[in-house]
């Protein structure tokens with residue numbers, strides 16, 4: 018390995034000036050082009066199909082769970098659900114003012130209470146999505162000012178929703194985060210606690226934490242088909258989590274109307290019955306052997322591919338994506354490969370996208386793989402502008418045509434002098450290799466707008482999922 022030279026080169030390349038427009042804007046334009054606009058009325062909608070079949074004709078259950086009470090759930094998803102004869106679950110942020118504030122940056126408005134009530138009248142179910150949509154893993158049980166505590170978020174959110182006349186049997190964890198304390202408190206008040214840990218739940222439901230598979234902008238029809246097939250095979254309960262459904266997807270949590278209609282069609286063609294959460298929690302199961310615990314279908318827990326595959330340089334001839342939802346990074350990454358004379362690495366794409374430094378470890382390999390990216394140059398924020406805001410536990414995904422690599426940030430915001438970088442990477446690389454750990458180092462400059470120091474966020478590989486291709 019020529020790690021030493023490569024890292025120095027990566028760091029010095031970070032200083033290269035650039036006048037190009039924001040990478041983020043480019044990516045959003047690409048997403049628009051990928052998903053042509055389509056209005057709900059133009060979209061093909063599956064024919065009406067009966068829901069729960071108590072006589073056991075169905076093979077498993079599916080619940081369509083919408084997060085945050087976004088107005089597109091009412092305006093776009095609800096009419097399509099209704100045409101299919103399906104009812105869903107609405108995860109509602111109890112404090113409406115706070116919901117408006119939290120959704121505003123994404124140009125999303127919360128549904129009105131009248132709209133929420135209309136869906137409940139149609140048989141939809143309300144889940145508490147906390148009072149203010151805070152990360153539960155960062156909150157104390159109680160606080161002096163009576164705000165931002167677990168009792169407010171978990172207990173008062175339920176009371177407020179019940180005071181409006183809604184029945185609330187489940188809790189939906191904001192950002193999919195929780196602490197053991199929050200679980201203990203929630204078990205006293207709720208029948209289930211929905212997470213973003215991907216998987217199919219067993220029937221009858223045996224655990225309190227519920228797995229769910231989130232449809233995101235990069236989710237393919239084949240992946241959705243895979244979840245449904247697994248729920249059928251295991252006679253289990255699939256929860257599908259959805260955020261915004263729109264004809265103008267703007268980030269990875271926005272799905273297109275085409276994706277949503279695809280999902281409805283797949284469910285319609287399946288043997289799964291569409292139910293609400295409490296109907297699934299009441300379900301006795303199908304009298305067939307079911308797994309004792311939720312099984313993993315997506316990379317939020319144990320690796321499903323062993324030993325982990327490694328992203329070799331030739332993989333970069335196809336698109337390799339980097340997703341860091343916590344700081345809204347959704348970008349292609351490129352490889353800085355050796356130049357023709359073999360003397361250095363070619364960082365010419367660094368102005369546009371973050372680059373894997375090919376003389377460090379391959380992504381997935383034991384040791385440290387380095388991805389370098391710009392933070393800012395001139396007045397334009399670059400793709401790693403908010404890298405300092407990453408926190409422990411934040412998710413970093415690398416997606417290739419074959420695999421989804423899930424890394425979890427375990428050492429954010431390491432700030433060091435430029436001449437300390439190589440030693441830092443060397444040391445951690447040796448440790449990681451010895452302990453059989455695959456580590457990702459996201460490298461940029463700091464403080465913002467300067468190149469005085471380096472900022473590195475380290476993340477460890479938690480799992481790899483194979484992309485379904487059938």
Ligand SMILES: [Zn+2]
Pocket residue numbers: 084085146150191192
């Ligand atoms: Zn949410």
